[in-house]
Amino acid sequence: MQAIIEPSIPSRTHGFKEGTRGKVPDFLSLIRACTRNRDLQRGIRLHDDILKRGLLGSHAGALVTMYAKCDALLKAKSLLDRYDIKDVIAWTALIAGYVRAGQCEDAFYLFEHMQQKGISPNAVTYACILKACGTLGALEMGKQIHDEIMKQGLLQNDVVLGGALVDMYAKCNTLAKAREVLDILPLRDVISWSALIAGYVQWGQAEEAMSCFESMQKENISPNAVTYACILKACGMLGAIDKGKQIHEEIESQDLLQDDIVLGGVLVDMYAKCGDLTKAHCVLDELPSRNAVAWCALIAGYAQQGQGEEALKRFEQMQQEGIPPNGVTLCCVLHVCSQLGRIEEGHNYFTDMGVKYGLKPPIEVYASMVDLFGRAGHLEKAVRLIREMPCCNHSVIWRALLAACRKWGDISVGRWAFDRAIEVDKKDGAAYILMANIYAAAGLQESAKGIETMRVENNAW
């Protein structure tokens, strides 16, 4: 008698092994599908189901990966802590999640912790950690990772890792090293080149960025939207409007403005920085979608040229188009108001952010507002604003107030601001210097010297 062989259904197609007894779902495939689609809600239901069936032990790694990819880092971490997960992918996924969230120290901690547990990092793990190094400017750590990568020969067949390495050196302001690494990479592509170009732009070396752009093309690697964005920024820094126009034409001929929201803003910024506001405005008008960044580039351009009234008009126009201002836009507008001495108007824009748009002003906006009041000599208004702030535990706030106190020679408010500044950051060199200046300007040389002594004692610069 022949046994009945049940048909096997590939798990990747449905996720259910329907032929097997009791229809046990293939949870691993289902979780992976949630990871792919970033479907957190479905992932949570699967977790629940798996828990009820007592299957968590064998699925914890996949769940950590899913939660991490969905940016549910606390859930991922608590599973990782509770189960003895040996899966390098799960650890790496959580490390990547922390790096995405800007929690690079947590990423480093996990990286150490996984190795203590005997789990070896692989190329993907190293790429994540390199990104964390770049974000924090942790050059020494980055070098150690580089050494390890070389020992293991991981660059031979991995273009991504090479790009991450170039980016790390570039972000740490070691551009010669970044260039050297790129030159000897076995594999390099438009992204590794763009990482280097972006680095030169970030650190103010626009000429070098231009020259890399040429070298890249000599290697027959074509620029993409990101490369163009970097190069346009370099053009703006150099005031190289002819080169900028040429890049603009290339972008148009490749129709890149249609599906890249970033490029439009950079283009407006390039023309604005080169002083051609008419052209900047023209480009903005023709963009398929105008966002706050593109508008802000134009507004800043007008402000830069001393055309504050025009800048404020554009700000109104932006809002009429239904685009809410964000923190950066508002800082820029408040700066314009400060230039024009339009205190009330600036304060109205500030309150609009909460009242009209329901947005919580970021700390930089509060600092701009303190600056606006302070420069105008309304120190008591600046102080009142600080007292009403949800949190004034930031150096920028106290520096703005101190700068105003220096301008108006207010020793008592100045001393108060200085004491708070030092509470926040004992090494806030700018605060010491501002306070010493305030005392010195008032003829209180002994007090000024006292502040200077404090600065040296606290090793502040």
Place this chain on the structure above:
DNA sequence: CTAGGGTTAG
């Protein structure tokens, strides 16, 4: 198959 690299306005 489940984890990884470059970009924008002050």
